[in-house]
């Protein structure tokens with residue numbers, strides 16, 4: 001058969017089969033139901049809209065990217081972020097839905113670069129059973145009982161150490177001081193390291209380099225912040241391993257000191273974790289517990305001078321606590337003193353948890369109980385919320401992915417897509433919080449409600465003007481929610497309240513330079529929040 005005849009036959013058979021191919025393609029398309037994805041823009045190939053999404057902006061706003069996208073597409077939109085197709089949610093209901101369905105419809109899913117630096121065993125990136133085991137260890141260690149018996153004392157000690165080091169009428173970076181406080185506290189609590197010791201200072205230095213890499217672009221080339229951070233990570237891990245070996249030896253010899261009632265001791269004695277797992281657990285707790293609460297304290301220091309009325313009210317509250325202590329002959333703060341810090345809690349504490357948008361009856365669950373991880377029952381009759389965290393938004397959004405095809409209010413979220421619940425966007429939503437850009441602690445004044453015959457009744461115990469929709473629904477999630485709710489939320493609140501207590505009693509402060517918090521998206525003060533302090537004492541003579 002000649003060559004041209006062969007080509008003729010091949011061509012004619014392809015032509016004959018063409019209608020069949022077209023038919024199969026059409027059928028396939030018809031059998032796949034068309035997805036109703038949220039509106040949005042997938043941006044550039046691979047990068048998508050990541051660069052614009054991460055463009056820094058004032059932390060008390062949602063930023064230009066978010067504003068424009070919400071105006072164009074609404075509070076749920078599609079995009080391409082961190083190299084993957086993504087659904088972004090600024091919708092309070094969807095955010096709750098995502099967090100509550102962790103492990104069922106959605107799963108924690110941080111970019112690989114974060115896993116690379118925090119470690120594959122870090123509980124911030126782990127999922128499933130291993131995450132649960134690590135979480136139980138952390139919750140035990142940060143339990144309510146430990147807060148009362150150990151941590152309150154430690155928090156006060158470390159607060160005073162920092163505040164007492166401030167010279168008369170000096171100017172310095174408030175952010176650095178807040179970091180010093182939270183780092184010393186965590187280093188002590190995790191590995192019994194003392195502030196001021198050479199090894200503590202060395203670890204802190206390495207940690208600063210490590211942190212710069214966590215928040216930098218994940219470019220693993222010589223000289224980049226990411227590469228330096230990976231190096232610091234291994235130095236820090238070697239250091240922790242050294243501490244671990246030393247501790248194991250002392251435990252075996254029965255030589256541990258009573259002082260060493262720390263996380264390291266706890267995991268060595270009560271868990272079956274491997275060395276590698278313990279190292280990542282310790283590193284991630286140091287990270288989670290240090291960076292976040294120091295930013296929260298810096299934010300309170302930043303917001304308060306803008307509200308003289310709030311400062312006045314805090315002074316009255318804390319002077320009264322100090323007066324009562326003096327009368328009782330007490331020096332150290334007690335748990336009862338902490339509970340008396342009601343107005344401070346308006347700045348610092350949140351705990352409004354309920355199933356849906358219903359008004360809460362008297363019975364209040366903490367999220368921990370709610371998800372079967374029973375940890376904390378606060379004695380406070382009603383829960384109040386945290387204005388500093390609402391406006392400052394230490395954690396702005398979380399990383400999740402859909403593990404099943406999900407339909408939410410008519411929108412399809414395909415399995416495998418990235419899902420980003422933007423908790424900050426809800427906290428700054430004017431339809432949920434009146435004048436959201438305004439620092440207004442009174443919006444959280446306690447209202448008590450009772451459900452009487454199916455109707456919501458105010459039991460007459462309310463104070464101040466509180467938009468009930470803000471306090472009674474679950475739109476406020478600074479600590480996340482669901483099975484991954486922040487394990488250190490109670491400690492963070494305690495740290496803030498105790499720090500504010502001593503700051504207010506002992507100092508007057510003002511901003512020494514213009515500075516403001518920016519979202520990079522991690523929150524940071526570009527100039528370190530320089531403040532000028534004047535010692536004053538509100539303590540009774």
Ligand code: HEM
Nearest residue numbers: 135288289292293296394395478479480484486487488492
């Ligand atoms: C104001 C301070 C803090 C804020 C705003 C904050 C916020 C958060 C948020 C939003 C999450 C959820 C992350 C996610 O779902 O992917 C989280 C998780 C976590 N936080 Fe915090 N946090 C703070 C302080 C602390 C402190 C003091 C500790 C103590 C060590 C801590 C330990 C943790 C841990 C271990 C997790 C992981 C929980 C899990 O995956 O089960 N945090 N935090």
